[in-house]
Amino acid sequence: xxxxxxxxxxxxxxxxxxxxxxxxxxxxxxxxxxxxxxxxxxxxxxxxxxxxxxxxxxxxxxxxxxxxxxxxxxxxxxxxxxxxxxxxxxxxxxxxxxxxxxxxxxxxxxxxxxxxxxxxxxxxxxxxxxxxxxxxxxxxxxxxxxxxxxxxxxxxxxxxxxxxxxxxxxxxxxxxxxxxxxxxxxxxxxxxxxxxxxxxxxxxxxxxxxxxxxxxxxxxxxxxxxxxxxxxxxxxxxxxxxxxxxxxxxxxxxxxxxxxxxxxxxxxxxxxxxxxxxxxxxxxxxxxxxxxxxxxxxxxxxxxxxxxxxxxxxxxxxxxxxxxxxxxxxxxxxxxxxxxxxxxxxxxxxxxxxxxxxxxxxxxxxxxxxxxxxxxxxxxxxxxxxxxxxxxxxxxxxxxxxxxxxxxxxxxxxxxxxxx
Numbered sequence: 038x039x040x041x042x043x044x045x046x047x048x049x050x051x052x053x054x055x056x057x058x059x060x061x062x063x064x065x066x067x068x069x070x071x072x073x074x075x076x077x078x079x080x081x082x083x084x085x086x087x088x089x090x091x092x093x094x095x096x097x098x099x100x101x102x103x104x105x106x107x108x109x110x111x112x113x114x115x116x117x118x119x120x121x122x123x124x125x126x127x128x129x130x131x132x133x134x135x136x137x138x139x140x141x142x143x144x145x146x147x148x149x150x151x152x153x154x155x156x157x158x159x160x161x162x163x164x165x166x167x168x169x170x171x172x173x174x175x176x177x178x179x180x181x182x183x184x185x186x187x188x189x190x191x192x193x194x195x196x197x198x199x200x201x202x203x204x205x206x207x208x209x210x211x212x213x214x215x216x217x218x219x220x221x222x223x224x225x226x227x228x229x230x231x232x233x234x235x236x237x238x239x240x241x242x243x244x245x246x247x248x249x250x251x252x253x254x255x256x257x258x259x260x261x262x263x264x265x266x267x268x269x270x271x272x273x274x275x276x277x278x279x280x281x282x283x284x285x286x287x288x289x290x291x292x293x294x295x296x297x298x299x300x301x302x303x304x305x306x307x308x309x310x311x312x313x314x315x316x317x318x319x320x321x322x323x324x325x326x327x328x329x330x331x332x333x334x335x336x337x338x339x340x341x342x343x344x345x346x347x348x349x350x351x352x353x354x355x356x357x358x359x360x361x362x363x364x365x366x367x368x369x370x371x372x373x374x375x376x377x378x379x380x381x382x383x384x385x386x387x388x389x390x391x392x393x394x395x396x397x398x399x400x401x402x403x404x405x406x407x408x409x410x411x412x413x414x415x416x417x418x419x420x421x422x423x424x425x426x427x428x429x430x431x432x433x434x435x436x437x438x439x440x441x442x443x444x445x446x447x448x449x450x451x452x453x454x455x456x457x
Contacts, residue, residue: 046163082109106307112420121344150318155338159279159305160194162315172242173326188224192249227262240273245291248280250396251422276302286391287363314342358432367393372440372443395425410449
């Protein structure tokens, strides 16, 4: 399946000949130009398919960057949102709401943690986790313990605090001095972590798979070693599960693949299936770290978001989508490896875990050109790192849809010039 090639990689400039009725006109005139969208407008979706305002079909292999875990217009999710919107949407955290209490219980049961704090995004969840770690030791009188060990090539969000934790310099460029007390070491290097530890370290922050950094799974035994190092030094092990959690890697949490329990974990993306919600889950011993007045969220955990997340968790469990992520992920991984073997001048291999996978492009291959060629053949992907096409389809993706995506991506890449 293919569609006509896009005329440009970005929306046309404001002085281009764009019909006054075109939705792109609003983008030209009113949106902040901090994204690089192609010149079409998505209008509706169903399952793993998306359609633009011109009626063209796209196979969704990115799920809103690992967000639309149940695909688009899932009937149970639609029914939940409609029913809850007609019942109760928002009260703020000055009062309990029943859906949020049920969600807290269910999320803790599935993740193995004891307590939950709710917010609206992964960045906010990571900010809360940073504050939790520092305030925990402050409350114990260990005021010198505030440093966080984080990793090169990591990504933890876009706010100034989260950017300081992010181990990729380009995300910090131009925003002034970074938050103090963060040390970055090479991902996967336990010896470097040990060397960086000290009595001022509050926690070690790690992604089980570096998604934005290029779909890099933690090396075997690395997370377990971080758990040992944290315990030896009395520090906390903090898990950024924003992209790897909620079934994406075949478990409720990505660290479960390695049998590792953190002290706290940040969640978002797939938790709401497309509705904004984030969460920080933590062990009981940290419960007093953020007393009343120390942290909060106006919208966090409202009734509508909580009901939506409860339905996502229920469908993943009842439809065995964690197991499906393992099976379909293995199929996708085999297919990407086969493409790399058949196109060695364009591809350098594949990597990933579950339904978080990356096709590594060969040095010199234009990653954005490859992304656009796949899109022109009707497959929507994202770029991770500098040279990886990232596949994060909905957890409901079928065997046939993965086969279709693989065939179209291979056809697109086969048309590319070899790396120079």
